[in-house]
Amino acid sequence: MPPVDANAPTLVTGAAGQVGQDLLRHLVGRGIPVVACDLRPEPPAADLGHVPWHAVDVTDAEAVEAFVAKVRPRRIFHLAAILSARGEANPQRTYTVNQTGTYNVLEAARRHGVEQVVFTSTIAVFGPGLPEVVGDDVPLHPTTMYGVTKVAGELLGAYYDRRYGLDFRGVRFPGLISASLPGGGTSDYALFMYYDGIRVGHYTAFCRPDTKIPLMYMPDAIRGLVDLALAPKERLTRNVYNIAAFSPRADEIAASVRRLLPDVRIDFAPDPQRQAILDSWPRVLDDTAARRDWGFAPAFDLDGMTRDLVPKIRALVAATNEPAAADVAAP
Numbered sequence: 001m002p003p004v005d006a007n008a009p010t011l012v013t014g015a016a017g018q019v020g021q022d023l024l025r026h027l028v029g030r031g032i033p034v035v036a037c038d039l040r041p042e043p044p045a046a047d048l049g050h051v052p053w054h055a056v057d058v059t060d061a062e063a064v065e066a067f068v069a070k071v072r073p074r075r076i077f078h079l080a081a082i083l084s085a086r087g088e089a090n091p092q093r094t095y096t097v098n099q100t101g102t103y104n105v106l107e108a109a110r111r112h113g114v115e116q117v118v119f120t121s122t123i124a125v126f127g128p129g130l131p132e133v134v135g136d137d138v139p140l141h142p143t144t145m146y147g148v149t150k151v152a153g154e155l156l157g158a159y160y161d162r163r164y165g166l167d168f169r170g171v172r173f174p175g176l177i178s179a180s181l182p183g184g185g186t187s188d189y190a191l192f193m194y195y196d197g198i199r200v201g202h203y204t205a206f207c208r209p210d211t212k213i214p215l216m217y218m219p220d221a222i223r224g225l226v227d228l229a230l231a232p233k234e235r236l237t238r239n240v241y242n243i244a245a246f247s248p249r250a251d252e253i254a255a256s257v258r259r260l261l262p263d264v265r266i267d268f269a270p271d272p273q274r275q276a277i278l279d280s281w282p283r284v285l286d287d288t289a290a291r292r293d294w295g296f297a298p299a300f301d302l303d304g305m306t307r308d309l310v311p312k313i314r315a316l317v318a319a320t321n322e323p324a325a326a327d328v329a330a331p
């Protein structure tokens with residue numbers, strides 16, 4: 001199979017998800033030709049309508065292979081996945097989407113001359129018994145099917161890199177916050193303090209006030225993902241990198257929301273299953289390697305994010321009629 005053209009498009013799987021929509025806007029803004037696919041037949045946001053959009057099920061190996069053969073992308077951002085809390089409601093489906101889906105994408109990439117696959121991993125690859133600050137090479141003992149499949153995806157991608165010369169790179173994202181609704185993540189309590197705070201004036205978080213995990217504002221996450229994809233290969237010392245921004249306690253996020261929106265009421269009613277997942281994740285990530293190798297540097301701290309995010313959430317709430325957090329959080 002000859003290598004694909006240098007001007008070949010970038011393909012984004014799972015493009016309708018939490019990361020996909022912002023990634024597409026970012027790539028289009030940088031003038032990078034992009035093709036999107038998702039289970040959903042149509043883009044969820046009207047401004048994505050001009051991006052070529054295809055309905056593809058990543059669990060269907062033949063469909064993935066035929067699609068990659070047709071598009072001939074140079075690079076694939078493989079985002080399609082079921083998140084941690086929703087994943088626990090159906091571990092079998094989560095295995096198929098996250099694990100078989102990643103295998104199908106890697107195989108199609110290998111067979112059709114794709115140069116690079118960029119993978120979105122997560123702090124959910126870690127499990128209980130962690131040190132206070134968690135580096136890249138701390139042992140991976142995830143407790144969720146989502147985490148298990150992300151560990152396996154990291155390893156599988158590194159195998160394809162070594163075995164077949166497929167340039168495989170990935171970041172371990174912290175919990176991500178943006179003005180778009182996620183789909184059943186365990187880190188979603190942070191976003192819903194803003195979303196339900198603005199939408200209905202109050203939010204009851206499913207975690208303890210002292211819950212502390214690494215979080216990141218979406219613009220930093222997108223910039224990090226794309227900067228890693230574009231970094232010279234010779235500067236990289238590993239396939240997958242921790243990246244970090246800030247690690248507030250849940251009650252510190254609530255305080256940041258209330259500094260801008262003093263009337264919002266936030267209280268806490270921990271859900272044992274989701275609290276156990278949160279307690280198994282890192283409190284603080286060490287991302288020294290990402291900073292050293294390819295210059296990762298987040299721009300937003302917690303209050304900076306709050307100031308930027310609140311007007312955007314107001315616009316989102318005005319434009320949609322999404323159900324409140326209790327209805328969308330899973331399982």
Ligand code: VAH
Nearest residue numbers: 083084122175185186187
């Ligand atoms: C989840 N948002 O909650 C994801 C994330 C930090 C975890 O990967 O499942």
